[in-house]
Amino acid sequence: MAKELKNFTKRSDNYSQWYNELVVKADLAEQSAVRGCMVIKPYGYAIWEKMQQTLDKMFKSTGVQNAYFPLLIPKSFLCREAEHVEGFAKECAVVTHYRLKNDPDGKGVVVDPAARLEEELIVRPTSETIIWGTYKNWIHSWRDLPLLVNQWANVMRWEMRTRMFLRTAEFLWQEGHCAHATAEESEARTVQMINLYAEFAEKYMAMPVIQGVKTESERFAGAINTYTIEAMMQDGKALQSGTSHNLGQNFAKAFDVTFVNKENKPELVWANSWGVSTRLMGALIMTHSDDNGLVLPPHLAPIQVVIVPIYKDEAGRQAISEKVAPLVKELEAKGISVKYDDADNKRPGFKFADYEIKGVPVRLALGQRDLENGTVELMRRDTLEKETVAFEGIADHIAGLLEDIQTNLFNKAKAYRDQMTYTVDTYEEFKEQIEKGGFILAHWDGTPETEEKIKAETKATIRCIPLEGDTTPGTCMVTGKPSARRVIFARSY
């Protein structure tokens, strides 16, 4: 089993060339400050587009609309909400000048010192500040609420250490920012969105997640409450895959966003924000992939079925193409994305391996033998099982198979997670178990001090206080003080 992401971005054997064709590859600009950024190649972007389209549809069904806000945020904006700036200050890229000029020494160009900006601009690490600065002018009356807006954008966080997919300096994401008239409504929206993310993760990514609430110390900077979905990767580490924040009235206060209620009284609005990023692509890879490459869930695979012809000469190729053409039409009519790869410059064996690396869920191979017997060879990527089946009725069979694969991937991942989830009562046991990876359900006294102590001693963090599951009270494994319920600990990315 490929347990680590690096297996998919770097291979030192002779197959490395083919891995360059893999979903994404970090093409790092030479000696430049864009370190830690990634280039998303077309096939990888196609996966991201699938995610976007699906999420977008889900958002819109809840009344959210898309908009776009500026990339650059005036420094003063970022500073308006104290906790927020505190949380992001250490990882911001700053624009200080607006012009270059020719180097007096004749070597290229240099920053023109005369073009210093009066106020520095921050490359957005997230857009709360600029959006709330704008909302101030959009919201006047209770009739303007709720305001439900989402933005698809790139953001930049100058992390000390980057990691492909999981923590790149620049990443693509969506960030939803909603304004509501009441605290209850805003809280309901916050929960609605984390539910939506969970549904997306499980239904489309085939990735089981645990929904929960972050502890105070893990909370988003400026939020009063953060909901999260936590997934388990194949190496037993946790990955925070999506968050939804209840921002209370913090940003409304900071940006003076008020509305006049039905009683003609001014009130501060209630806010929430929620987002998922290209990190989900990392999650997808690390949840399902194996040593043969990617394994994509059918609901997100850019190519769901690939058909590879096997022939000896041009006449043979013709014969197979004629046989396949109606099948391609039939599959497409069912909404299945098919690729018939009759490219003559690659041999069948190469294509088999190549589409396995790309994670295509179903492969059909068709040769002279099949034409004679009225059969086709079918392979499913999740189990690598191969079988020869009747060509007749194959389209219906595939439609069902794709659903099977989707379900199977989810079940497999869930079984693995459940198997790697432990209930532990003593700190000794905890320390031993955490070394082996996985989620640990344990009692905690609810204090940041204990949480910090556990983190310092074991590198494990509280991933979340689950919304569901066992709610029996107990005593903290470290301090022995009362605990309301078990929380989830894990080492994380």
Next chain:
RNA sequence: CGGGGCGUAGCGCAGUCCGGUAGCGCACCUGGUUUGGGACCAGGGGGUCGCAGGUUCGAAUCCUGUCACCCCGACCA
């Protein structure tokens, strides 16, 4: 920012200790034979050895500096 590693062809690497014609595999190009699991044979193209100084008749190799990247920490989605 600490500790370790690394930088040589598009990719993966050898060569560095002990200075003296720039190498290998894959990829690429041409021709032929092939095609049911990553084809084979023959020929060919491609490099200011990360960058800048220094030592030397001569530097990928030695010295100094510097810039990247990777892994482990601190920080974080």
